[in-house]
Amino acid sequence: MGRGQSTEGFCSCSPQLVMHYYREDGHCYPLYEQGPCPKGHMLKFDYRTLEPVCECRDGYMLEDDGACYPLNTAGPCNQTSCHDGINCYLRNLDTLKTECKCLPGNVTTADGHCFEPYSRGPCHLGDWLVFSQPGVAVCEPKTHCTRFDNWFYWTPDQRCYRQYSRGPCPAGQLFYLDLNTGISGCHCRKEWTPYFWEEDGSCYEQHSVGPCPAGMYFSFNQTSGKTECNCFTSHVLHEESQTCYERMTNGPCPEGQLVVEDATTNRLTCSCHSGMTAHYWHADGRCYQHFLQGPCPQGQTFRLDRATGRPACITWG
Incomplete structure (x- = not known):
């Protein structure tokens, strides 16, 4: 051992201790303990920011008040x-x-x-x-349906169904295992807020068509705390008629224009320009829906040519 070297440890903290240096108070802490974090949190190292951060402990969830609860x-x-x-x-x-x-x-x-x-x-x-x-x-x-926690057995047809799914139930009711009796059945209860539709007093499966018009699906809005009908991602809402239309179709648009989404309002607007390359027909400067006749002669269909990647008039078969 060279002169001046020592085997004694010492206490230190500096920004060079990247994994332990907590910038907000300038102190160093061991990882995976509470350290400077609020109750329910632990200090973990974030490899994206290269700094230690406070995150919820395993089995805890972060709520809007900033606290983690078990x-x-x-x-x-x-x-x-x-x-x-x-x-x-x-x-x-x-x-x-x-x-x-x-x-x-x-x-x-x-x-x-x-x-x-x-x-x-x-x-x-x-x-x-x-x-x-x-x-x-x-x-x-668990005698039946052991693969999934929220699937239960229905004796009449000897099949498993997911809790709060339509399952074997009539329209407006959902499959449910009663927590008091352990007996499964078809029910609809007003307190089932994420599934209850006030307008007809029925219950519907999440992300199904439910009571919604064509082009819409049934879902629960976490912000409003109510169920609602939303357009499928492939559709856009027409404000005037409250109807969803599929993108790049004729919809309610005048001839030569197609349904697109207005980037400002997120509502339906009609448009056609050369940037809509998959639907734009240079011969007349209009846009057409695929798999219809469009600008093509009788017996041909307007659609993408696989060879060129551009729209063309193609004879079926």
Whole structure:
């Protein structure tokens, strides 16, 4: 060992300790601990920004108030709004969103966590959680539909269906396993906010056509807290008629123009220009919908020529 060298350690912190230097307060912290972070967070290294950042711990979710809350606990939920049960903070397996859900009063396990009855909960794959009495949860084998947590068995046709899907149910009702009885059936309840359509009092599957006009699909708006009809991504809303029309089709447009989306209003407008190369016909300066006659002679169809990548009049067959 050379003169002047030492085997003794020392305490240090500087910006050169990239993975541990927290710029906001100029201190260094160990990773994967709370460090300078709020409750429910831990310090992790962000390889994109090359700086340590505060992120939610595993099993915690970030809410609008900036705090991280543990799943399957009371979390940020208002317990006064839930009668004869617990308002449990959990992830909805259908919408993949976190939510506060009122569950029956016997859904708290011995370690203080809450789970939906007849879900996998803390059980091994292939088992589900059954509450035999308040506060006593038992993991039992799930006889049917073991591959997915939110799929349940329907005895009449001996098939599995996803919770809150149309499944074997009549129009306006959804397939549902009752959390109190463990019996599946077809129901519609007003408190099923993401599926309930106020106008006809029926329930519809998310992202289905549901009660919506042609070109629209049924969905839940997280901001307004209500269900609504939205245009498919391949369609654009015509404000005047409240109808969705497919892009690059004739729609309500005058001859020679096609349906496009106005970049400012995100609503339907009619247009035709040379930049619409797949539909623009140089001979007359108009745009035409594919697979119709368009500007072509009788017996030919206006569509893209695979060889040139440009529109052409092509004889079928």
